[in-house]
Amino acid sequence: MLFLKFRIKPSHQATRSSSLPYLSIIGGGSAGLSVASTLAENLGNKAVAVVEPSDVHYYQPLWTFVGAGLKTFDESRMAMSEVMPEKAQWIKDSVASFEPNKNIVKLSNGESISYDYLVVAAGIQMNWGKIKNLSQALGKDGVTSNYSADSVVKTDEFIKTFRGGNALFTMPSTPIKCAGAPQKIMYLAEEQWRKAGIRSKTDIKYFTGLGKIFAIDKYANELLKICKARDLNVNYFTDLTEINPESKEAVFNVLGGEAKGTKLTLPYDFLHVTPPMGAPDFIKSSLLANADGWVDVDKETLRHNKFANIYALGDCSSLPTSKTAAAITAQSAVLKNNLLGDIFGDKQIAKYDGYTSCPLITGSDKLILAEFSGYTGQPQETFPFDQSKERFSTYLLTKEVLPEIYWKSMVKGTWDGPAKFRKLFRSA
Ligand SMILES: Cc1cc2nc3c(=O)[nH]c(=O)nc-3n(C[C@H](O)[C@H](O)[C@H](O)COP(=O)(O)OP(=O)(O)OC[C@H]3O[C@@H](n4cnc5c(N)ncnc54)[C@H](O)[C@@H]3O)c2cc1C
Structure with a gap:
């Protein structure tokens, strides 16, 4: 050897x-x-x-x-x-x-x-192959995913060229990285289609294989209010299993509720897929x-x-x-x-106390900054305000400041998260 x-x-x-x-x-x-x-x-x-x-x-x-x-x-x-x-x-x-x-x-x-x-x-590991036909369909005819370096720019192209119809966004039942990302892109797409004047001829549906829109109730409750106000139809316990690119149909397994065990087939004009991972x-x-x-x-x-x-x-x-x-x-x-x-x-x-965070971007000028412990299921917020409310300040932080911190400090091993700021704000 x-x-x-x-x-x-x-x-x-x-x-x-x-x-x-x-x-x-x-x-x-x-x-x-x-x-x-x-x-x-x-x-x-x-x-x-x-x-x-x-x-x-x-x-x-x-x-x-x-x-x-x-x-x-x-x-x-x-x-x-x-x-x-x-x-x-x-x-x-x-x-x-x-x-x-x-x-x-x-x-x-x-x-x-x-x-x-x-x-x-x-x-x-991204398990693209677990959704039938996804690998062939990705990046073509409205099928895209922000979860791949190869297709993320296609999302932007397909949102901009969309002319109305059925837009589907999926989240699998497996563990994934950044559990908020499958829905963040839905809020941003909806905003663009509204501004482009095609919202009234667009039906937007979100499908998650899980039973909640977000793990922590404090943030989930706010997200559900936003979905209701913006007419975003949320469906639970539905896992994407197959795409038929010729007929432009998406096939889901229903994992819970009265229809448990059945299949659901829906037409799409735009389909943002989050693949199963493991x-x-x-x-x-x-x-x-x-x-x-x-x-x-x-x-x-x-x-x-x-x-x-x-x-x-x-x-x-x-x-x-x-x-x-x-x-x-x-x-x-x-x-x-x-x-x-x-x-x-x-x-x-x-x-380690299970600290994690997900900036839930809900528009091109606002987000909900979810910060919590995955171990206790309780919020673990840094700032001295209610982070479950949509804010411009946390949007700017996520879009402009965090990337700087990442390149200048995190990859160099000198950034160990916001714990010290949390202590400072919380003790003030
Ligand atoms: C669309 C999207 C949005 C996201 N949004 C956020 C967000 O807003 N906030 C947030 O905090 N996180 C977010 N994340 C999640 C975050 O990017 C990941 O959690 C993070 O990158 C995980 O880091 P990692 O080092 O564990 O894995 P990665 O950064 O994926 O790195 C793994 C590395 O291991 C290498 N590797 C793989 N196999 C082998 C092998 N056999 N041998 C040697 N090396 C190997 C790979 O090449 C890769 O470089 C997002 C992710 C995506 C995709």
């Missing part, structure tokens, strides 16, 4: 304690990069490897704005080489499998790398996975429940909270504290 020369001798070995370990991070997305810089700074030159196959890093939260033509696609991306920490070693490949009993990961190219500590941050296959089939396929970590410490030298964060982890980049800001601080504590012997354990 060929072993990759990841364990190269650091150039400043003389100044670095020879007892310091080597660390591998799997994934250079939002989660991987939020920890990579700090760990590389602490462990020294090239002691940290980031395994990441992609040439491009995306700030995906911007894709709702891109799909509505409010930001350009270019603003959501950066070359991976630009954001990869200088002191980390980028291994441009993907992990094929794990051998945690031997402290080895195997790469797709057949090589293996060894580690002393491992951080898994490989994101969530744990990445290479994690699901590994010893790292829990019963649902996610990396099985302690929900407070982020340490693996069986392998003490493995941590995980972000969308691929088993952390029972809503999967967002905002959640990662809090998770990364906890992970770095606990992992560096293992290495340097500091036993002050940090605990």
Whole structure:
């Protein structure tokens, strides 16, 4: 077996304690990069490897704005080489499998790398193939999705060229990243069609495989009021399973209510699809996975429940909270504290409280800033006002300020979320 020369001798070995370990991070997305810089700074030159196959890093939260033509696609991306920490070693490949009993990961190219500590941050897997004909239909004749770098600009094009008819927006029954994104684009599309004077000849329907429009009642209640006021028809327990591009029909499985077990077929002129998602296959089939396929970590410490030298964060982890980049800001601080504590012997354990956030954009000048703990189901708001109300200030924050924080601080490992501001505002 060929072993990759990841364990190269650091150039400043003389100044670095020879007892310091080597660390591998799997994934250079939002989660991987939020920890990579700090760990590389602490462990020294090239002691940290980031395994990441992609040439491009995306700030995906911007894709709702891109799909509505409010930001350009270019603003959501950066070359991976630009954001990869200088002191980390980028291994441009993907992990094929794990051998945690031997402290080895195997790469797709057949090589293996060894580690002393491992951080898994490989994101969530999009299961496009689970909706019949979706892969062929995507990006054509009104079928689009903000969940793919390949189709997000098509959303903008199809909204602008829509001339009225049936517009359907779907959300699957599986866990997904940013559970608000499937409906945010509906509010933005509806606003554009209203302004274009075609709203009266447009029927808008939202289909979710779940039983609620949003997990937290405080925000769900406001969203339902908005849907009612704007004539957006919300349907529960309906999962998109098939698209017939020739007849322009969408087929749903009805999962609950009186029609449970039946199929519903509807014509569409515009169809925004959120695909089913799940744990990445290479994690699901590994010893790292829990019963649902996610990396099985302690929900407070982020340490693996069986392998003490493995941590995980972000969308691929088993952390029972809503999967967002905002959640990662809090998770990364906890992970770095606990992992560096293992290495340097500091036993002050940090605990993640399930913090997550979803900016529910409801128009091109307003949003509801949902912030809550996925562990308690209770709001965990930063600002000293009721965040369940639509506001311009939180819209501006999300559209203009958060992207700056992301590129200038989060990917560099220096942003650990709004907790300190929350304490400041709440104690004032
Ligand atoms: C349309 C949309 C809107 C969103 N809106 C918001 C929002 O408003 N607010 C918010 O906080 N979040 C939002 N999110 C969610 C947020 O983008 C994700 O939760 C976040 O990016 C997760 O980070 P991650 O590092 O876990 O996964 P990712 O950022 O997806 O990164 C995973 C990385 O792992 C790499 N990888 C995959 N497989 C392998 C492998 N086998 N080996 C090595 N590397 C691998 C990938 O190439 C990728 O770079 C949104 C997402 C979308 C799509």
